[in-house]
Amino acid sequence: MIQIKHLQKSFGKIEVLTDVNLNIKCGEVISIIGPSGTGKSTFLRCLNLLEQPTGGSIIIDGEEVLNGKVNTSKLRQKMGMVFQSFNLFNHLSVLDNVCIGPVKLKGKSRKEAEAKAMELLKLVGMAEKAHAMPDELSGGQKQRAAIARSLSMEPEIILFDEPTSALDPTMVSEVLSVIRALARQGMTMAIVTHEMSFARDVSTRVVYMDKGIIYEEGTPEEIFEHPKRERTRVFVNRIRDFHFAFHSPDYDRFLLKSEWQAYCNKYFLTRESMRKAQLIGNVLFRNLPLDKGTLDFYFRYSEQTREMSMEVLLPFGTDEVDLESSQIIRELCSSVESNIEDDRVKYKLKLRHKNR
Amino acid sequence: MCYNPRAGRFNPGLYKMNKTLHIVATLVAYVMLAVAPAWSAESSAETSQQTSKPIACFEDLRGRVLAVPSSTVQDIYVEEHYPDIRLDRFDTEADMMLSLQQEKCDGAIMDDVICYALVRKTEGVTILPDSPVPPCQMGVVFGKHNAELCKQFNAFIAQLKASGELQQIMDRWIKHFDTAEMPNLPLPTKGEPIRVAMEPCTEPIVFIKNEKIAGFDAELVQRFSVYINRPVEIVEMEYDSLIASTTTGKADMAASGILITEERAESVLFSDPYYDSHSRVAVLTKNADASIISGNEGTQSLGIWGSIKRSFMRNIIEERRYMLLWDGLKVTVYISFFSALLGTILGAFICYLRMSSCKICSTFARVYIDIMRGTPVLVLLMMMCYVAFTQFDNTPVAIITFAMNFAAYVSEMFRTSISSIDKGQTEAGIALGFSPVRTFYHIVLPQAVRRVLPVYKGELISLIKNTSIVGYVAVADLTRASYIIRGRTFDPFFPLLMVALMYFLIAWLFTYILDRIGNKVC
Numbered sequence: 001m002i003q004i005k006h007l008q009k010s011f012g013k014i015e016v017l018t019d020v021n022l023n024i025k026c027g028e029v030i031s032i033i034g035p036s037g038t039g040k041s042t043f044l045r046c047l048n049l050l051e052q053p054t055g056g057s058i059i060i061d062g063e064e065v066l067n068g069k070v071n072t073s074k075l076r077q078k079m080g081m082v083f084q085s086f087n088l089f090n091h092l093s094v095l096d097n098v099c100i101g102p103v104k105l106k107g108k109s110r111k112e113a114e115a116k117a118m119e120l121l122k123l124v125g126m127a128e129k130a131h132a133m134p135d136e137l138s139g140g141q142k143q144r145a146a147i148a149r150s151l152s153m154e155p156e157i158i159l160f161d162e163p164t165s166a167l168d169p170t171m172v173s174e175v176l177s178v179i180r181a182l183a184r185q186g187m188t189m190a191i192v193t194h195e196m197s198f199a200r201d202v203s204t205r206v207v208y209m210d211k212g213i214i215y216e217e218g219t220p221e222e223i224f225e226h227p228k229r230e231r232t233r234v235f236v237n238r239i240r241d242f243h244f245a246f247h248s249p250d251y252d253r254f255l256l257k258s259e260w261q262a263y264c265n266k267y268f269l270t271r272e273s274m275r276k277a278q279l280i281g282n283v284l285f286r287n288l289p290l291d292k293g294t295l296d297f298y299f300r301y302s303e304q305t306r307e308m309s310m311e312v313l314l315p316f317g318t319d320e321v322d323l324e325s326s327q328i329i330r331e332l333c334s335s336v337e338s339n340i341e342d343d344r345v346k347y348k349l350k351l352r353h354k355n356r
Numbered sequence: 357m358c359y360n361p362r363a364g365r366f367n368p369g370l371y372k373m374n375k376t377l378h379i380v381a382t383l384v385a386y387v388m389l390a391v392a393p394a395w396s397a398e399s400s401a402e403t404s405q406q407t408s409k410p411i412a413c414f415e416d417l418r419g420r421v422l423a424v425p426s427s428t429v430q431d432i433y434v435e436e437h438y439p440d441i442r443l444d445r446f447d448t449e450a451d452m453m454l455s456l457q458q459e460k461c462d463g464a465i466m467d468d469v470i471c472y473a474l475v476r477k478t479e480g481v482t483i484l485p486d487s488p489v490p491p492c493q494m495g496v497v498f499g500k501h502n503a504e505l506c507k508q509f510n511a512f513i514a515q516l517k518a519s520g521e522l523q524q525i526m527d528r529w530i531k532h533f534d535t536a537e538m539p540n541l542p543l544p545t546k547g548e549p550i551r552v553a554m555e556p557c558t559e560p561i562v563f564i565k566n567e568k569i570a571g572f573d574a575e576l577v578q579r580f581s582v583y584i585n586r587p588v589e590i591v592e593m594e595y596d597s598l599i600a601s602t603t604t605g606k607a608d609m610a611a612s613g614i615l616i617t618e619e620r621a622e623s624v625l626f627s628d629p630y631y632d633s634h635s636r637v638a639v640l641t642k643n644a645d646a647s648i649i650s651g652n653e654g655t656q657s658l659g660i661w662g663s664i665k666r667s668f669m670r671n672i673i674e675e676r677r678y679m680l681l682w683d684g685l686k687v688t689v690y691i692s693f694f695s696a697l698l699g700t701i702l703g704a705f706i707c708y709l710r711m712s713s714c715k716i717c718s719t720f721a722r723v724y725i726d727i728m729r730g731t732p733v734l735v736l737l738m739m740m741c742y743v744a745f746t747q748f749d750n751t752p753v754a755i756i757t758f759a760m761n762f763a764a765y766v767s768e769m770f771r772t773s774i775s776s777i778d779k780g781q782t783e784a785g786i787a788l789g790f791s792p793v794r795t796f797y798h799i800v801l802p803q804a805v806r807r808v809l810p811v812y813k814g815e816l817i818s819l820i821k822n823t824s825i826v827g828y829v830a831v832a833d834l835t836r837a838s839y840i841i842r843g844r845t846f847d848p849f850f851p852l853l854m855v856a857l858m859y860f861l862i863a864w865l866f867t868y869i870l871d872r873i874g875n876k877v878c
């Protein structure tokens with residue numbers, strides 16, 4: 001239905017989308033995930049030409065839309081858009097918000113449009129509030145009305161840009177369940193979202209975007225359970241790095257301690273986990289060669305799985321060290337791997353995890 | 357205002373009641389204002405006799421307060437020769453009389469013609485037999501290029517003097533002005549008209565009587581018209597503009613009891629004098645010495661309502677003066693309405709330029725707005741009428757001026773209210789499939805209108821009130837009508853109050869209509 005090839009978009013000198021390729025088939029529900037600022041919103045906005053792409057092509061139903069010949073208004077009528085900030089028309093009641101498109105753009109009679117609108121409002125559970133003004137609604141209600149509004153134009157696809165990000169946690173589920181219902185009815189949708197579990201169970205395909213390209217895509221299973229590529233894994237497991245560089249044996253112990261502590265507090269590590277990590281750390285710092293140049297130490301924690309791991313990059317030209325002889329390391333770590341990376345010896349320690 | 361009846365947040369009934377209450381309260385305030393001066397006059401009449409020495413002649417005013425018309429011969433003379441008399445300066449004789457009645461001063465000095473008329477209409481006031489100020493001469497003013505016409509006028513005056521007719525005319529208007537009527541002359545209608553600038557606000561010089569121009573200057577002008585067999589076209593304007601109008605070419609001659617001074621003679625031509633104007637001093641009868649009080653006594657107190665009723669009859673009913681007010685009202689409404697309409701359209705256009713991405717357009721709009729907001733409307737109006745569009749009628753020029761000024765203010769209001777609408781609204785409209793123009797029209801505009809309406813209403817009201825300055829360019833509006841009536845009845849207060857009330861009603865009517873339109877739009 002929609003083919004996107006080598007799509008590019010820059011704002012002045014900043015290149016936001018470098019090369020995006022994606023095919024959207026009828027009936028698909030595509031979740032687009034990825035870190036902040038990687039161009040997910042920009043991508044959606046390019047799709048319905050709210051932003052003019054600077055390169056590439058978008059082919060909709062076999063027709064190229066970037067050659068400037070298509071009627072953009074007609075095109076947009078086929079693509080609904082739901083915004084993060086709802087953008088209900090403030091001067092119109094909920095019913096009028098849903099009617100204005102069909103009446104003014106499709107030339108439907110007021111009566112016909114109202115009947116259809118009431119049907120749609122029932123679908124999103126807003127029939128009761130049909131005569132309310134937008135500023136009398138809660139965030140969740142506004143977003144559901146906005147969904148009804150985009151449905152009113154009978155679009156072939158709906159683009160959602162973070163539909164729940166501006167909502168209180170208590171209202172997120174009412175909006176998500178409306179979107180789920182639409183998915184069940186076979187509506188084609190592209191959803192930018194930060195709700196991972198929602199993306200996992202509603203979508204037919206998940207697209208992970210990073211730094212202006214589609215970095216990895218696949219079924220929810222593939223992306224969330226077995227991500228193939230490093231950055232995807234870091235993202236879906238929400239892995240957080242702590243880094244410290246040792247330059248000499250007389251490193252600033254107190255600085256290390258306080259920074260590590262702050263990191264642990266920030267991501268709510270338990271006291272127990274923290275104690276274990278520090279025990280291992282102490283063994284490492286005692287046994288590793290700190291006097292031969294810079295040594296990099298990483299501590300990683302996944303907010304998703306609560307798994308902890310450590311990584312140590314030895315200084316250039318230092319040999320491997322025997323770590324497995326340490327009682328503490330054998331007890332607390334599930335695995336210790338070593339390999340060579342860029343001429344530096346690298347150790348990877350996985351800490352034992354109770355829940356798994 | 358904008359409320360959605362279905363939302364049920366406002367109670368329209370309650371809202372209406374509030375509004376009615378508001379209007380009733382305002383009207384009551386006006387009535388109380390009307391009662392106040394009558395009441396104060398009543399109560400001051402009842403206060404006990406002043407204990408100081410009664411006034412019998414001008415000398416007795418030494419050490420007291422005298423009201424003078426500001427920067428006139430009287431003002432200059434008394435200040436120079438009687439340094440121990442304190443002077444209060446006024447713009448109109450009616451105001452001086454009010455001050456005298458309120459006992460803020462002990463005497464009021466003015467030209468005899470006006471003094472006689474005023475004293476006849478005011479109770480409890482007497483004229484002193486003497487005045488030290490030397491007489492002044494009245495003449496008609498011509499532009500320097502009109503020497504020929506001036507010569508003809510001088511010949512005409514000489515003829516009237518010789519036949520003794522001039523004396524008769526003056527006596528009739530000054531001594532018996534109550535009964536004086538304009539003569540029924542066969543006025544010429546053909547030929548090039550002479551345009552005569554006049555301020556018909558001073559009885560018995562030039563004033564409006566029974567909706568027609570009257571007074572000795574008016575009669576002289578009509579007689580002159582017959583004399584040289586050319587029709588007359590009277591151009592009404594403020595006293596201050598009279599003399600200037602003969603040099604700018606708005607009028608061929610000006611007559612309204614203008615006194616001949618050396619200063620004025622430098623820029624214009626004066627005809628030969630036709631009347632020697634003496635000064636007279638009015639004092640309160642109760643302060644005057646018994647020897648100078650003439651028969652004009654025996655008026656009884658009317659009570660508060662009685663005196664209001666009398667003011668009403670005098671200022672509104674007699675001589676069908678309500679017609680003057682009605683005509684003025686029509687002019688004010690006409691000017692206000694078209695200025696607002698034109699100004700709003702122009703303002704929308706300026707706003708469009710100001711917000712356009714074209715650098716030249718937006719700079720032009722900015723400069724326009726700055727200039728218009730930085731110039732007083734009165735100055736702008738004078739420039740438009742006397743410099744830019746001298747050949748046009750003043751009413752449309754005034755409408756254009758007010759519209760230009762109004763546009764500058766409302767364009768900025770429009771701009772701020774449009775840019776205060778969230779960009780998301782536009783985006784949602786476009787994403788739904790509206791073109792940018794239709795998005796603006798269906799989505800942004802209704803919301804912007806709703807936001808701008810309260811401030812716009814305020815600006816509209818101040819526009820209506822601002823139109824009261826059109827009198828300066830000789831457009832006979834509501835304010836001007838009140839001046840004319842004051843010039844006849846010498847009632848300092850009542851006509852002003854009536855006019856204030858009428859402005860209030862116009863403003864109320866306009867905002868009411870605006871609310872109605874606003875309710876429809878949003």
Ligand SMILES: Nc1ncnc2c1ncn2[C@@H]1O[C@H](COP(=O)(O)OP(=O)(O)OP(=O)(O)O)[C@@H](O)[C@H]1O
Nearest residue numbers: 011014016034035036037038039040041042043162
């Ligand atoms: N109109 C614009 N002008 C200039 N830069 C822009 C514009 N819109 C977006 N950007 C830049 O493009 C980059 C991508 O923005 P975008 O909103 O697409 O990110 P995102 O993936 O949606 O992030 P988030 O998850 O925070 O919404 C950002 O760095 C942003 O600063």
Ligand SMILES: [Mg+2]
Nearest residue numbers: 040041042162
């Ligand atoms: Mg975004």
